[in-house]
Amino acid sequence: xxxxxxxxxxxxxxxxxxxxxxxxxxxxxxxxxxxxxxxxxxxxxxxxxxxxxxxxxxxxxxxxxxxxxxxxxxxxxxxxxxxxxx
Numbered sequence: 001x002x003x004x005x006x007x008x009x010x011x012x013x014x015x016x017x018x019x020x021x022x023x024x025x026x027x028x029x030x031x032x033x034x035x036x037x038x039x040x041x042x043x044x045x046x047x048x049x050x051x052x053x054x055x056x057x058x059x060x061x062x063x064x065x066x067x068x069x070x071x072x073x074x075x076x077x078x079x080x081x082x083x084x085x086x
Contacts, residue, residue: 008051012036013044017053017067017075018082024066027056 008014015034019025025033031041045065048054053071057064067075 007047012040013048014078014082016041016044016048017071018079020054020065020067021072021075021079024064026059027063027065030065 012034016030016036019030019033027041027045028038030036031038034041034044036044045054045056048071049056052068053074054065055068056066
């Protein structure tokens, strides 16, 4: 469990989750919004998929990313926690 928490709680991963609360988005758009390189975002999405927090699908040559129900719950809780401390 500690390893999962350690992997998840990285600023870019948290930002990606919270950004996805606005709805599904294209991979390239999410990379721009979280100021991440494509390779770094690929690793973030791979981890979030493994944890069951996001799902992806193809639209032609583009990849669309969205939160799962579990991801929405976690992202909302993270957002609320950040609003309290910031």
